[in-house]
Amino acid sequence: MESSTVTFSSSSSPPPSPSPSPSPSRPQAAPADLDAVSLGRLSGNLERLLDPSFFNCTDADVVLAAGGDDAVVGVHRCILAARSNFFLAHFSSLAAAPAGEKPRLELAKLVPGGCHIGRDAIVPVLGYLYTGLLKPPPQGAAVCVDDQCSHQACRPAIDFVVESTYAASGFKIPELVSLFQRRLSDFVNRALVVVEDIVPIVLVASTCQLTDLLSQCIQRVAHSSVDSRYLEKELSDETFAKVMELRQYLSPRESDEFILGPEHAKKVRNVHKALDCDDVDLANLLLEESGITLDGALAIHHAAAYCEPKVLAQILKLKSASDSANVNLKNGSGYTPLHMACMRREPQIILSLTEKGASVQERTRDGRDALTICKRLTREKDCNSKLEKGKERSKAYLCIDILEQEIKRTSFVLERQLSDEVSVAMPLLADNFHTRLLTLENRVAFARIFFPSEAKLVMRIAQADSTQEFAGLSSANFSKLKDVNLNETPIMQSNRLRERLDALMKTVELGRKYFPHCSDVLDKFLIEESTDLFFLESGTAEDQHTRRMRFSELKDEVNKAFNKDKAAIGSSSTSSSSSPRADGKVRHGNKKARLSR
Known part of the structure; x- marks a missing residue:
């Protein structure tokens, strides 16, 4: 990689060592040279x-x-x-x-x-x-x-x-x-x-x-x-x-006011102000009253660049969004919403847009795609932090990783991929609802232990963190898993568990899609039946001790597998995820701006 041309006078080279005592045949150093030394x-x-x-x-x-x-x-x-x-x-x-x-x-x-x-x-x-x-x-x-x-x-x-x-x-x-x-x-x-x-x-x-x-x-x-x-x-x-x-x-x-007209521009600004206040309902009402579409107001662009991730998620769910919103629409500068999200380097927004069909292949007028934008905004030190198990990753790392994985998968049909991957990852009985839910809970629980940043991100996008966990996951009494709240009807319980199951399946899908190396490590880890949290707490004290010893051995094996994955990432994306350079972080801001510098 070429070094930066930001160069100045340097004192990095060691000063010249003093000359030995002058001999009759060697001229003495000038006073100016001695002063410099x-x-x-x-x-x-x-x-x-x-x-x-x-x-x-x-x-x-x-x-x-x-x-x-x-x-x-x-x-x-x-x-x-x-x-x-x-x-x-x-x-x-x-x-x-x-x-x-x-x-x-x-x-x-x-x-x-x-x-x-x-x-x-x-x-x-x-x-x-x-x-x-x-x-x-x-x-x-x-x-x-x-x-x-x-x-x-x-x-x-x-x-x-x-x-x-x-x-x-x-x-x-x-x-x-x-x-x-x-x-x-x-x-x-x-x-x-x-x-x-x-x-x-x-x-x-x-x-x-x-x-x-x-x-x-x-x-x-x-x-x-x-x-x-x-x-x-x-x-x-x-x-x-x-x-x-x-x-x-x-x-x-070429003025925006001239093209749109001052009245139209005023209505668009009102919509943006509502989004800045996290009031999606008000923004939707203003759109309906003004007759402006989401595309006409560039609402998705604005939310991707300046709003909280939850605001963008709500906009993408609006009823009108399915009729008029185009996640690949370009604004006057030639940027799509995904380009704006990459300028901001917010992984949750990038993931939400790609899930809605945002193309990673779209380019700006000067030929940059989403990944190039993200990489050229990111210092090596910000992206190349050490990939240690259980440590938080930088947002820059997650953004680049998500985009690289999405590029690799643009040629696949996501629905078929999900079906194939789930069948390999979860060898479950189709009619055993509770066992399937328990297995998913275990997988996500271990993901949160070994890969906290990735698990937190995909759970938030899949909204698994807003659903109620399967009660009694680690309880020794398996029958408690099927207990029914007296204030909850069987239909209400079924809906609640189905909602949780769908959210966890979505979490696993996103993890496999955007973090395949982490998912492979989990696959190897979960092959052993002794990794089941319930199984670890059952049997005699001696059996539990033996299983926990094996559990500790598996953790060491996972750590080794993780290092192999880290090396694999480095071989496929040296510049973006595993350079040996030191890590660090610098961010710039402006009181009126929320885009990363």
Whole structure:
């Protein structure tokens, strides 16, 4: 994979070792060369102070807004105060910390735009204050997971420079601000840069008052065909007004207001506001009264981009949706709802759309499909976290995995596949309803133990988490499984259990469809009858002990099988799911936007 072109002066190479004592035949080094060697050695030594593995002698903490394991960066007040008037003034005004505690600087409150800065960006900027040299971005921090990308101007590369600009501007380092501004200007001028990726540059230019860069961005965005509704959500009111004024002046016939008419646009905005308030019933009422269809209001696009997953699910269930809604409809920018969901990287929405027939093959005007969009927005560090059993996966990983599995299955008939897979996965008696339900409960229960992220996602889509569990699943008294509530009629009980059975079958179907490796591991695990939760609690104490010993052995075998699956995933999708690079996470946001940066 090519490395990012976001490069700066680096102190990564070790300083040259001092020359041996001069001999009569060897000329002495010039004083300037000796100064360079000394400065290089001093810079390298100071750089070690920011390495978390080095001896911790920090006396203050910078707290990042992102949270997580890397939310705190230890710093040395004396060095920063000596090198920066900003930190000198700030540390001088700090109240004394309680005994045994370090002063904590919350970055979100310390500098404008601080909530957007991640660890990978702030450490090089702080390193510049320590050493006088600016190192290149950490491995994987400015590179996307798409092998076909040149990484010259993909979103991770842009995001890294944007975050660095926020930090340099906030810490009052003019030489770095000038350097980063030139780099951002180069991004804006590149013809291959997706216009939506310029929005973070607009935000940092506005926040840091980089007027020339902001003017350049406004010109580029105004000349593009990006949907005005997207810009209204993403940009500040002042910047959006400038873009729309310039856009209408440059090409009035291409204005959304001109095509739709102001009255139609007003009705559409009212529908979107209702969706933003999670009021699907009101949105449906507004659609019926105005005579606008779901497609005409681009309601599915809006919900996929900005609303909660449950709102999109409700829209897709509307009675009118089956008559007029097209999940593959393209908006004015050439994006389908699935494209919008991939820009947001929300796995539950992606899964809901693909279940309703959203095509993963549809492409944007510049030739990107859903998987490409998702990959080029995702840093290697965000996607390539370690695949450990029982650990939560990143949303980026789940999104890419879902899309890759959907691509593999576009040529199959889902109904026939479900029938074949269920018959292999569940060798049950067709007329034994309770046994079948018990087996499904066991399978899903073990899925939640071994693969919590995947199980949680598919259960939510199948709505299994909203149905009542089969009572007495792990009880030693099997007869309790068939107990009837005195307030519940046999018909009510049958309907309740049937609803639960359907939800669990749907859960298994989705798991096999989008997470086949995890399902294969469960298949191997469930072959042994001793994995039945009820079976483990029956028999004598000695029998139970023997079975539980075997159960522990099976868990070890599953762990080995899981590692094989992990290797198989890596061989089929090296760039998206199993690169050896380190993991991390940076997200950007805007108070008016809900799309991921």
